[in-house]
Amino acid sequence: MFTFDQRLIGDESTLAFGALLGRNLRSGDRLFLHGPLGAGKTTLVRGLMHGLEHPDSREVASPTFAIHHRYDGGRLSVDHLDLYRLTAPVDLAAEGLDTVIDDPSSVVVIEWPERLQIGSLSPTISIHLTLLGEGSRGMRLTGRDGLESIRQSTSVLR
Ligand SMILES: Nc1ncnc2c1ncn2[C@@H]1O[C@H](COP(=O)(O)OP(=O)(O)OP(=O)(O)O)[C@@H](O)[C@H]1O
Numbered sequence: 196m197f198t199f200d201q202r203l204i205g206d207e208s209t210l211a212f213g214a215l216l217g218r219n220l221r222s223g224d225r226l227f228l229h230g231p232l233g234a235g236k237t238t239l240v241r242g243l244m245h246g247l248e249h250p251d252s253r254e255v256a257s258p259t260f261a262i263h264h265r266y267d268g269g270r271l272s273v274d275h276l277d278l279y280r281l282t283a284p285v286d287l288a289a290e291g292l293d294t295v296i297d298d299p300s301s302v303v304v305i306e307w308p309e310r311l312q313i314g315s316l317s318p319t320i321s322i323h324l325t326l327l328g329e330g331s332r333g334m335r336l337t338g339r340d341g342l343e344s345i346r347q348s349t350s351v352l353r
């Protein structure tokens with residue numbers, strides 16, 4: 196495990212960081228995205244989809260009614276969950292989302308993972324976004340071995 200901090204200046208930077216991360220993901224990765232409303236979580240997912248060469252990366256939205264969206268067609272399939280609207284802790288299996296837990300060939304990305312039932316799923320990568328004012332965000336990544344090279348690639352963010 197390693198930790199990496201980066202300031203993201205403007206949404207272009209969040210998109211670029213997401214794309215960098217996407218290029219470094221492997222099947223079975225589970226990404227937890229923490230941060231308050233408007234922190235840039237969905238923007239980061241959009242960048243990530245671009246990095247995974249999904250043709251529809253710009254269409255990624257905060258799912259308003261469905262909590263789950265599956266995207267096929269890129270280098271890896273992506274299961275995108277946004278649990279914001281849930282009021283009780285979610286048991287993914289009880290929600291019929293067993294496939295999300297069990298599919299080793301896709302990547303799972305979860306916004307508001309605080310809403311997961313404890314022990315329901317554990318992340319291989321956690322990102323915490325913080326608001327630093329109008330034009331920038333703080334980003335802390337804690338991740339599995341093999342992602343350290345991301346640190347050397349941050350020139351794409353400026
Ligand atoms: N690094 C950044 N600096 C400034 N603005 C940013 C940055 N990253 C994203 N934004 C902007 O922040 C706004 C909110 O982004 P986004 O919808 O991705 O947040 P979110 O965390 O998914 O919010 P929610 O919890 O409501 O779903 C957007 O206008 C986006 O362009």
Ligand SMILES: [Mg+2]
Pocket residue numbers: 236237238256257277306
């Ligand atoms: Mg969102």
